[in-house]
Every structure is written in C-alpha cells, then in structure tokens.
Amino acid sequence: MLSMTFIDKIDRYPSIFLTSGANGMNTQGLKLSQLRALVAIASCGNFSEAALQLNLSQSTISHAIATLEEELGVILLKRGRYGASLTPVGERIVTPARQVQHLLDNIVIEANREKGLLGGKVRIACFRSIATHILPTVISEFRQHFPEITVTLTEMDDTINMEQAVREGRADIGFTYLPASDEFETWEILRDQYIALLPPNYPIQTSKLTWEQLASYPLIMTGITCCAQLISAYLKTSKYPMSIAYEVREDSTIVSMVKQGLGVGILPRLAAEPLPAQIQVCELPSPLERVIGVAVLSNALHSPAIYAFLDALRHQGQFMEKAAV
Numbered sequence: 001m002l003s004m005t006f007i008d009k010i011d012r013y014p015s016i017f018l019t020s021g022a023n024g025m026n027t028q029g030l031k032l033s034q035l036r037a038l039v040a041i042a043s044c045g046n047f048s049e050a051a052l053q054l055n056l057s058q059s060t061i062s063h064a065i066a067t068l069e070e071e072l073g074v075i076l077l078k079r080g081r082y083g084a085s086l087t088p089v090g091e092r093i094v095t096p097a098r099q100v101q102h103l104l105d106n107i108v109i110e111a112n113r114e115k116g117l118l119g120g121k122v123r124i125a126c127f128r129s130i131a132t133h134i135l136p137t138v139i140s141e142f143r144q145h146f147p148e149i150t151v152t153l154t155e156m157d158d159t160i161n162m163e164q165a166v167r168e169g170r171a172d173i174g175f176t177y178l179p180a181s182d183e184f185e186t187w188e189i190l191r192d193q194y195i196a197l198l199p200p201n202y203p204i205q206t207s208k209l210t211w212e213q214l215a216s217y218p219l220i221m222t223g224i225t226c227c228a229q230l231i232s233a234y235l236k237t238s239k240y241p242m243s244i245a246y247e248v249r250e251d252s253t254i255v256s257m258v259k260q261g262l263g264v265g266i267l268p269r270l271a272a273e274p275l276p277a278q279i280q281v282c283e284l285p286s287p288l289e290r291v292i293g294v295a296v297l298s299n300a301l302h303s304p305a306i307y308a309f310l311d312a313l314r315h316q317g318q319f320m321e322k323a324a325v
C-alpha cells in the first residue's frame with residue numbers, strides 16, 4: 001500500500017490536521033507567516049537574509065520562529081555564529097511547510113486567473129523625480145506578486161503632457177500636481193517642499209533665506225511649465241524684484257550651474273536629490289510645496305491590473321488620502 005502524502009492526510013483527516021494535532025495540540029495558533037519564515041530560513045541559512053527575502057525586519061522573523069517553536073513545543077532551528085540550521089525535527093517539519101506554501105501559491109494563482117491578473121499591461125506616465133524616488137520600490141513589490149503583468153514607464157517633463165497622455169488613453173495612470181480637473185480620480189501621494197540651492201562659496205549664516213537675500217542673488221529657474229508657473233507666482237508675492245539670470249529645463253543642469261557658482265536655484269527637494277555635498281541648502285522665505293497625486297480617468301473602465309497597481313501604491317504607504325475634486 002502506498003504511503004499517503006501530507007496533502008492526502010489533510011484531505012482525509014481535516015479535523016485532525018486543521019484543528020488539532022495527533023497529541024491533541026491546538027494548531028489554530030499556527031500562522032502562515034511563521035511557516036513562511038521557517039521555509040525562508042531553511043533556504044537562506046540565516047535570519048538576516050530570510051528577512052530580506054520576505055521584506056520583513058529580522059526581529060519579526062525571530063519572533064515568528066520563536067512563537068512557532070513555542071506553539072509546537074519543539075526546537076526547529078539551531079542558532080549559531082555562522083547562521084541557523086534545521087534540527088532533525090525541523091528538517092521533517094519544513095517539508096510539509098513547503099507543501100502548504102506551495103498550496104497557498106496555487107490558491108493565489110487561481111484567484112488571480114479569475115480576476116484577470118495573469119497578464120495585461122499597466123502604462124504609467126510620470127516625471128523624473130517620481131520615476132527615480134517612488135516607483136522603483138512599488139514596481140519591484142508589484143512584480144513579485146504579479147510577474148505576468150507588464151509595467152511600462154514613460155517619463156514626461158510636464159504635468160500637462162502627463163494628463164493628456166491619460167486623457168487620450170496613451171497611459172493608464174499618471175502622476176500630476178493636485179488639485180487636478182474633475183475628469184480625473186486622484187489620490188495624494190506626497191507633498192514636496194521647494195528649497196533654495198546655494199553655491200559652495202556663497203556666505204550664508206542662516207538655514208532660511210529672507211526675501212531680501214533671495215532678491216540679491218541671480219536666480220536659475222526651471223523652464224518646465226507646471227513648476228515654473230508655481231515658482232513664478234510664488235516670487236511675485238515678494239516686494240523685492242527678483243533677478244532671473246538663467247532658465248533651463250533639466251533639474252540636473254540647475255544643480256550643476258549652482259555648483260559652479262552661477263546663481264541660486266529653486267527646486268522641489270525630490271527633484272534636486274541627490275545633491276552634491278558642496279551645495280548649500282536653505283529654506284525659502286515662506287513655505288512653497290507641490291502636492292503630487294496619482295490620477296486615473298474617472299469614468300473609464302479600468303482593468304484589474306490597473307487596480308492592482310494602485311493597490312501596490314497603497315500597500316507601500318504612498319496614498320496619503322483621496323484627493324478632493
């Protein structure tokens with residue numbers, strides 16, 4: 001007679017394996033996260049790499065294993081200076097743990113197939129600072145869960161172009177300044193403060209400029225419409241006339257010109273980074289910020305892949321709130 005596999009046993013005796021163990025142990029306290037931690041440590045050989053693999057802290061992994069060992073009443077891992085290895089009982093337990101994880105993966109695959117998430121495309125239009133500092137982490141996380149969905153990223157230098165791309169159906173998701181028109185459904189992503197960038201040789205004894213100080217410097221301005229309009233309206237609130245020495249399109253060009261002592265630049269912090277160590281950073285005379293949001297067409301029929309990507313943004317803690325229209 002062939003021996004039953006672990007899965008066969010679960011199927012034949014569900015009340016034993018899903019509620020209580022052979023010795024009457026209550027297994028309802030066991031968590032899938034604990035089994036995933038055990039499998040990851042068995043594969044990696046140490047807690048730190050397992051934590052990286054699961055995108056968790058090492059303390060969370062350690063707590064999961066300690067709780068699992070307490071629930072089962074056995075030691076699963078031998079901890080040592082050079083890592084962690086399975087005990088004999090740990091070796092026996094990790095095999096069904098892998099089977100459980102495989103079953104769960106199959107459940108997710110079937111659910112995603114039903115929801116239309118085993119394929120498709122998400123087209124994103126954004127500006128450079130979002131593409132550099134925000135989206136790589138989100139896309140990486142998204143790809144882990146939905147490897148068969150293609151993500152395309154188009155960098156544009158103006159929110160007007162991004163909104164037009166979404167409006168015309170060339171992009172599914174766009175990043176723009178808020179508030180946006182009511183044809184878009186939007187969510188706030190972040191608030192990015194504008195800062196003043198000063199050359200290394202400029203004598204400055206304060207972390208915040210006055211309007212008089214700002215007016216005394218030649219300014220290097222961005223030529224990108226959405227940003228230029230915001231800064232221009234801001235500068236008009238000063239009673240001191242400003243001296244615009246240069247107007248350029250690229251953020252990196254502004255940073256390089258400031259570094260060479262050609263003037264003072266005004267940029268959103270996210271757009272300015274990474275900054276050379278020599279450049280001095282000061283606050284503007286009064287606060288100025290850009291409110292960045294993610295936008296989709298309000299009345300369009302969106303695919304499950306698009307909603308899944310928006311959920312990935314939310315999962316990464318990027319959504320601050322749904323923007324008012």
